Amino acid sequence: MPKPRLNPRSLPYCFLLLFSAVISSKIVAQSVTIPVETQHNAIVFQTDKDQQLGTIYFGKKLSKAQEYTQVSAQYQQGSDFTGVLNSVYTPSGSTNLLEPAITVTHADGNNSLNLVYVNHELKNISNNVTLLNISLKDPVYNFKVTLHYKIYFKEDVIEQWSTINHTEKGNVVLHKYASANLYLKGGNFYLTQYHGDWAKEMQPEESKLSHGIKTLDSKLGTRADLFQPPVFMVSLNKLASEDEGTVLFGSLAYSGNFRTDLELDFQDNLRIISGINNYASPYTLKPNEDFVTPVFLYTLSTKGKGLASRNLHNWARNYKLLDGKGNRLTLLNNWEATYFDFNEQKLAGLLKDTKKLGVELFLLDDGWFANKYPRNGDVAGLGDWQENKTKLPNGISSLVKEAKQNQVKFGIWIEPEMVNPKSELYEKHPEWVVKQPNRAEHYFRNQLILDLTNPKVQDFVYGVVADLFTKNPELAYIKWDCNAVIYNAHSATLKNQSHFYIEYVKGLYKVLERIRTKYPKVPMMLCSGGGGRVDYAALQYFTEFWPSDNTDPLERIFMQWEYSYFYPAIASANHVTDWGKQPIKFRTDVAMMGKLGFDIVVSKLPEQDLKFCQEAIKNYNGLKTIIWKGDQYRLSDPGTSNTASMLYLNEEKTSGVIFNYLVNNRYAANSSLPIPLKGLDPEKQYKIQEINLYPGTSSSLKGTQVFSGDFLNTVGFNPDVNSGRTSVVLKIEAVK
Template sequence: MKCKFSISFVLNFFLLTALLPKYVFAQGEIISIETKNHALVLNVTGKKDLNTIYLGKKLANKEEYAAISSAYKQTEDYTEILNSAYTPSGSRNLVEPAITATHADGNNSLDLRYIKHEIKTLKPGVSLTKIYLKDPVYPFEVSLFYKTYFNEDVVEQWTEISHKEKGLVTLHKYASANLHIKRNDFWLRQFYGDWAKEMQAEESKITHGIKTLDSKLGTRANLFQPPVFMVSFNKPATETEGEVLFGSLQWSGNFRTDLELDHQDNLRIISGINNFASPYALKANEVFTTPVFMYTFSAEGKGLASRNLHNWAREYKLLDGNGERLTLLNNWEATYFDFDEKILKDLLKSTKKLGVDLFLLDDGWFANKYPRNGDVAGLGDWQENKKKLPNGISSLVTEATANGVKFGIWIEPEMVNPKSELYEKNPDWVIKQPQREEHYFRNQLVLDLSNPKVQDFVFGVVDGLFTKNPELAYIKWDCNAVIYNAHSAYLKNQSHLYIEYVRGLYKVLEKIRTKYPKVPIMLCSGGGGRVDYAALQYFTEFWPSDNTDPLERIFIQWENSYFYPAISSANHVTDWGKQPIKFRTDVAMMGKLGFDIVIDHLKENDLKFAQQSVKNYDAVKHIIWKGDQYRLSHPKKDDVAAMLFVSKDKASALLCNYLVNNRYGAGSKFPVKLEGLDPNKKYKLTETNLYPETKSATDESKVYSGDFLMKVGFNPQVNKDRASVILKIEAQ
């Protein structure tokens, strides 16, 4: 039997075939959130669920995003929201939620359905996508925000939660972001630490269940666990290869990131404020705005992801990220608490002698009834100590000006010693349980920044210093205590304390920056106990660690360098460690250089070296602060740690090399392959920061192509006699 087809049938058949992929693949509206190289793709289902269908390299054809889901043949999703873009609890969900709430009528269920979305351009290269979700039963709404930085490949996410119910709604969990990623395997690189042991790294394969990274310290939240992390897809990423996501919450208090590998072998990343002891009672029409979760994705290894973040931070997040910085001399390790006006004036002369920009007076300059002669008393009483400084801070500022340098000062305005006038007069300003024995961290308690009066007091500490001393040029802001016995005499709802403390801190910092927008301020917290991009919006730099042993600092600064640009890292030359001053100085040059030594105690050649190193640093600091950073040889894997900074125009670079292994014969046996240069340019290498009366082992007459230096490399000849080598690389 022969089949006969009409011409119209054949035409209709081919037309249907041409359109078939769209019918097969279409699942609803597609929302693609894209940067230059990356895409996060969301899908609105027929039931108006908002789900994630893709996170990875951007596709050339946006229409093909709709085909992604059908390419996966995984086990059943019984809930239809396993890949939810913001997972609610109490309805269909069976995994870790992003949001949990109890409605005003006591019901614990929540369902969020898509209403609409809008996209707008904020400025060239920066866009904002807002997606509206609503519970179909309750007047409960959630808005998801995705702010994209196109050229930097960075995405910021946060959430707004509100309702119009008759009574309070209790938020039990309120994440900022909820990512869903499909790959074969996942590897987590996380960080841990303690005082003087910040940013210790460990990497492991993510297995089924939930891995939680969190802090419950209230303040100084990064002490044991920083909020930054990396996740590699399929295999551990290297500096130059592999898919990797860098993530972090921008919040200076308790944080929580859950990484859940579900029964489909997909990874869910949920990050936000830690809901520990913090159920939030939300009033009708009040908007609860979560902090920002930030991430960048790279398909070309950790190095590119790191440079993405550096570019983004300098341009959009770090205060004055493309500006200048001051080199300084600090008195802390020279004097500790034991100083007077004469000693400080001598140190001011040393500041000029060394050639740095500023003298920083550290802890111990204040309090009279309970003098600050140690860390047991005086904190909170911010008047000059009359015995140490009979003529006040102003005389030191005047002396600094006369010596041609600037003057800066240390404060710790969030904390108080029980042995202080502030504590005696305002015990209700202190976070403590009224019925329980006080427990101290470094002999301190934390002031209650949820209280507006305390906020005014802390602002007044800074404002008072600048009002009395208009030429004051720098602040070191410290934060040494964590919150014990959490209780506020001001707040009616104690479960809000951890959140309101941080909100209060930001109100103070915002007020300071409104009045003093450009004064450099160092973010310090007994070392690196409070480093995050929410805080760094108000600070020009941070103190990575009180551990200034240069060998230890190589590792700490190395790990920090993945997430924070060199211009933000305050690195000081001190007497910690047994290494010579050249090694200590060369290590400190990997960021913002400073000194914390007694200049007059230096040997003649050490002084000459220190003075010359400041001049050498001034000649190359623009490359370190504003160039592209490449980690070439890892201190945990190789005898030599090698870090490269390349100017944006590829005309100059700085290669920093450090011996990290003291075993016999350790050194640079192989050439170090450079990155980021122009393969077609010719480059000359010269050694800088040489110690007096020593000669370089580098043949400075040779010229190399960028192609050669990146494919073959250059041997800096590092060994026990040349433990640190700094090389300038200049295009000819």
């Protein structure tokens, strides 16, 4: 086949089908080569003599595409005893000897599978997005896998998933069904993974990958990433720094059980296989039924972690996060002001405080519902979503009206997937609850999970939201919580219990799809007692997520730093609370690095503290577009320095904001050295001015100095952070 003519200026220049011919001694005639190219990177697939499709290259894009076929000859790593070591989607039961991407039992009971290349097709979705579909088929059985690659050219991001189907004479059982199977070559591989618990989310760990399999997984069912987030990084050859090294960021976009296997094989190459966790979940696939796996997304950077994160941020805002380029509401939450103890009078005062503080929305948290078993604590009431008549005799609608009179909006907390055993819902519908019929119930925060595999339960959960909006059409915000995991997994109505974990997540997404069809733009926070549920499948339905219940600002600096690698600032809900011992300025400055909110008793703030908050909100309103939508640069790592420093810069490189914090109080720690900035135009001149000063204080910095972008990028700027100036916010602007 002749090589197609290409216009290198056209977008997307993502794919080209090379001529099927002998190009090197390693390539057999009539082989098919498929380079998958983004703006800077390429993954290249090629068939062998048996039409097995393998990965022959994954890395920086070459200037001459025809040279991809010469890559394999440069590696002398010994024999491939399997023939499928570099398979794009490794089957089990035939010649494979390593971890498979897919394992099946055919209708006749046979456990072997072989997948050979059939064809591929290319679809242009836009001038930046292309979809490649590759068909693979077993030569013996009527069993097919289609691999999907959605390529975001400018962002260097790839979404990959698979569709599995068959036309055998009977059902096929899927024992493993990955979304993606990557294959990387490198001298060494270094893994950055995360772990945590409630109030300890996103704790990083780094290790050199050794031979064997490293598995990152969750078996919690819901709130799946409480202990093990699905996000990770793999550095090639050496640990990548912020601005140097080759690094892959990856994550499964899925809100249930996930599993990622990283296997260093006997040839010293790395195989990454990621998808739904097949734990307790063999899936019976009927003839002509499609099993569609969730998306595994990844981006490769050859210029360090900072570029990889900005790739993901741009992709998320443009394509994945709900209203990713839209507006967000600053808010005042009543939770830490009242907990469960409130009434209409208290809330009326808080609504006035919302206006006084200068934020846009009041959020009523947990405790507003249930009558037979009032929600006066976390032991009762979940599932009974009627206004509590004692606390709110005039209902939610009166509060919405009160908010409007105070010229602010009104939002509300719900946890509609959950139920307390002490509730009317549990009494009426025990069959709606996830539990084993012959085993004792086991509770997480005194609650159980509603069975979202059941369509009646899906209707109920959707109805909780729909009923609130029917009665209160001006409701402006939903905080959607999820404070339990699945124990004793069992559905009273599901015929095949092995499908439970998968069908549960499908049920959740069905509910969220219905909600977003009816209410497409209403802001919703994805909350789960912390960052135990954030993933890019869920963020298609939510405008923001709650990183952690731990709002101690010192702890939050570290958490928000790690979250920022994978999620843009506009998605991170950061609240000023009374956690920690730091002054109100430090707490507010930290919370400004995302979507700002407050959870404090405004009426008890000292006069100067209130004045500071009011002025800080004004500053934030002037800078929030840059924080939410600008490029993010990590300047000084709190893990290795006395100071943390983060820059947000607009696309034109004319305006930005730098947040600086002291994170070590030992030995008179301070910002002893200048901190080099990043991303500035070296030809521009910039003025740096300190903002967010506490009333009655002045800056130690000269506000009239002008520096070139070259000077600031190369030498840097010292924010003068010390024990007397623990947080310093700097506004940077280009001058003519």
